[in-house]
Amino acid sequence: MATRTSKARSPDAVTLERMLYFLKLTREAEWRIDQVLYRQGKILGGVYVGRGQEAIAVGSTIQLTPSDVVVPTHRDFSAFLIRGFSLREMFANWLGRANGPTRGRDGSLHFGDMQRGVVAIISHLGSWCPVACGVAMALKRRGQGNVVLVFFGDGTSSEGDVHEAMNWAAVMKLPVIFMCNNNAFAYSTPAEKQFAVKSLAVRGPAYGMPGVSVDGNDVLAVYEAARQAIARARAGRGPSLIECKTFRMAGHSAHDAAEYVPEGLLRQWARKDPIARLEKLLLARRILTRDRIREMEQAIQKEIDEAVALAEASPLPEPASTPQGVYCGTDCWWEKKNWAIE
Numbered sequence: 565m566a567t568r569t570s571k572a573r574s575p576d577a578v579t580l581e582r583m584l585y586f587l588k589l590t591r592e593a594e595w596r597i598d599q600v601l602y603r604q605g606k607i608l609g610g611v612y613v614g615r616g617q618e619a620i621a622v623g624s625t626i627q628l629t630p631s632d633v634v635v636p637t638h639r640d641f642s643a644f645l646i647r648g649f650s651l652r653e654m655f656a657n658w659l660g661r662a663n664g665p666t667r668g669r670d671g672s673l674h675f676g677d678m679q680r681g682v683v684a685i686i687s688h689l690g691s692w693c694p695v696a697c698g699v700a701m702a703l704k705r706r707g708q709g710n711v712v713l714v715f716f717g718d719g720t721s722s723e724g725d726v727h728e729a730m731n732w733a734a735v736m737k738l739p740v741i742f743m744c745n746n747n748a749f750a751y752s753t754p755a756e757k758q759f760a761v762k763s764l765a766v767r768g769p770a771y772g773m774p775g776v777s778v779d780g781n782d783v784l785a786v787y788e789a790a791r792q793a794i795a796r797a798r799a800g801r802g803p804s805l806i807e808c809k810t811f812r813m814a815g816h817s818a819h820d821a822a823e824y825v826p827e828g829l830l831r832q833w834a835r836k837d838p839i840a841r842l843e844k845l846l847l848a849r850r851i852l853t854r855d856r857i858r859e860m861e862q863a864i865q866k867e868i869d870e871a872v873a874l875a876e877a878s879p880l881p882e883p884a885s886t887p888q889g890v891y892c893g894t895d896c897w898w899e900k901k902n903w904a905i906e
């Protein structure tokens with residue numbers, strides 16, 4: 565099941581610091597959305613966050629080149645940031661503003677931008693895995709060694725689409741890495757009621773690709789597993805499955821108090837917090853000082869304050885315009901260049 569083919573390599577100091585930055589930025593930005601703006605009634609609709617499992621998207625997406633592609637889920641806010649979406653764009657969208665990526669048509673993460681290699685989130689669970697294979701086929705034909713990272717949860721892993729995608733990817737040797745976040749719950753369904761295997765990684769070899777299970781709260785373990793899978797895919801050797809074991813440190817969404825999750829489990833997983841772990845390591849290796857970390861935290865708060873203020877000061881869409889441009893028609897807005905907020 566394990567795919568260890570080469571020695572583990574630690575990321576360089578610059579990458580380690582960037583990873584800490586994106587972990588903290590994601591945690592704080594999602595906190596502002598989930599715990600502040602939503603509770604102030606400023607966000608309509610569902611709010612889904614990836615609290616506690618940020619290391620999965622950070623440790624893998626950070627390694628991509630601009631012409632690679634990610635297919636994120638509702639728990640992968642950091643993937644958008646790492647691919648170059650600004651906090652201003654993110655908050656403008658969450659607050660439904662006319663200058664956000666969906667121009668106020670949606671108030672969450674249902675947007676992407678192929679120029680930045682992000683496929684928009686598809687709500688129907690699992691159906692984005694075959695889409696990821698389609699993108700991987702296009703990249704393979706282009707022949708420049710690019711890869712696709714596709715994220716999905718443990719619950720989603722039971723969907724037929726995911727199995728069809730894994731089979732298709734293995735048969736066609738597609739450059740796609742299946743990143744499964746096993747966060748122990750699919751809404752209120754615990755993993756043991758979802759599947760009977762101990763580790764979802766066994767499903768890799770079942771389809772003819774490597775499968776590995778890693779500690780999803782250890783950003784370095786995720787980084788290393790993704791590094792090996794990405795190298796394999798770039799070399800034309802096909803897909804891999806990486807199961808990242810983690811825990812959802814929030815309800816399914818902001819309206820869910822998650823009373824079905826045993827308190828003890830939350831306490832247990834809080835001790836494995838991915839941000840605290842990386843911070844401890846960077847201090848121990850003397851890559852960062854406590855003062856530098858404090859500066860980073862202050863800069864993050866300032867960035868978020870500014871992005872929220874800009875979004876709040878931005879207009880909502882004109883009501884009459886809202887049915888336009890939802891699907892590509894006469895007003896195909898996503899083909900217009902420079903829609904990003906600078």
Ligand SMILES: Cc1ncc(C[n+]2csc(CCOP(=O)(O)OP(=O)(O)O)c2C)c(N)n1
Pocket residue numbers: 639687688689716717718719720721745747749750751812816
């Ligand atoms: C086909 C389909 N069924 C149900 C849903 C509603 N739904 C959205 S997320 C979710 C739970 C997904 O669980 P999991 O894949 O483990 O991801 P997590 O939310 O835990 O990250 C459900 C049931 C949906 N969007 N699509």
